[in-house]
Amino acid sequence: MRVRVSAPSLLAVSLVVALIGTGCSRDDPTAPSAMSSASVSSTPGLGPDTVAEKGVLAAYRGMWDAFVEAGKVSDPDAAGLRRYASDQALRLVVSSLYTNREQGKVAQGAVVLSPEVIEITPSGAPTEATVLDCVDSTNWLEYKASGGLWDDEPGGRHRTTATVKATDGVWRVSSFVLEESGTC
Numbered sequence: 001m002r003v004r005v006s007a008p009s010l011l012a013v014s015l016v017v018a019l020i021g022t023g024c025s026r027d028d029p030t031a032p033s034a035m036s037s038a039s040v041s042s043t044p045g046l047g048p049d050t051v052a053e054k055g056v057l058a059a060y061r062g063m064w065d066a067f068v069e070a071g072k073v074s075d076p077d078a079a080g081l082r083r084y085a086s087d088q089a090l091r092l093v094v095s096s097l098y099t100n101r102e103q104g105k106v107a108q109g110a111v112v113l114s115p116e117v118i119e120i121t122p123s124g125a126p127t128e129a130t131v132l133d134c135v136d137s138t139n140w141l142e143y144k145a146s147g148g149l150w151d152d153e154p155g156g157r158h159r160t161t162a163t164v165k166a167t168d169g170v171w172r173v174s175s176f177v178l179e180e181s182g183t184c
Contacts, residue, residue, distance in 0.1 A: 052126035052171075053117045056164045059084050059171035060115050060131050067093050068140065071107030074100040088175040089162070104145045112136035115162075131162040131173075134184035156181030 066080030076097040085093055100106065112135075119130040135158045142150035162176035 048124055049120055049126055052120055052129065052166070055166070055171040056117050056120070056129040056131065057115055059164050060133075060162055060173055061113060063089065063093070063173045064111055064113055064135070067097075068107070068110060070097055071100070071140075074098075074106050074145070076101065084172055086165075086167075086172040086174050089173040092176070100142075105142050105150055106145050107140055108143055109139040109141050111140050112138075127166045129164045129171075131160075131164055133160040133162070134158070135160045135178060137181075154181070157184050159183035 062080070062084035066078060066084055070076070070078035070081055070093075074097050076094040078097075081090060081093055081097075113133055114136075115131045115133040117129050118132045120126045121128050136156075137158065138155040140155060142153075144150055158181060159179040160176055163174050164171055165174045166172075
């Protein structure tokens with residue numbers, strides 16, 4: 001009996017958030033995925049696109065790691081979330097965690113990621129990238145905070161497309177779409 005955490009919740013919330021539009025978010029300027037001109041110039045043989053791609057993937061993986069960690073106690077205020085996510089992505093994750101907390105759910109296990117940067121713009125001085133992934137939530141399960149599985153809904157593999165943006169040299173996931181289970 002396996003269940004996946006928040007895939008239906010995330011999908012429903014993402015649709016609502018998409019309809020609502022953008023709003024305010026808090027940013028954490030101390031993000032470890034910061035990209036400075038010093039890091040570009042001090043890395044021999046690596047061009048700005050390659051350095052940016054590394055920052056993009058670090059931010060994307062960091063967001064998921066922070067989400068999984070925050071899900072263990074359904075903490076929508078976890079600092080790591082704001083380090084790696086902003087805008088719609090941050091609202092989506094925080095809303096999902098808040099809903100889980102209100103419902104008495106927690107998440108245990110891990111997601112398996114296989115992200116790939118499919119677009120980075122502008123070339124030579126990147127500030128935005130698109131990431132394509134197949135997020136495997138098969139082993140990321142929803143539990144009652146009091147113990148025991150939440151339900152018997154299985155996890156699965158979700159095609160995910162994310163936009164990652166650099167603001168003041170810091171890469172953060174600004175939006176993502178997690179499609180339904182079985183889409184990849």
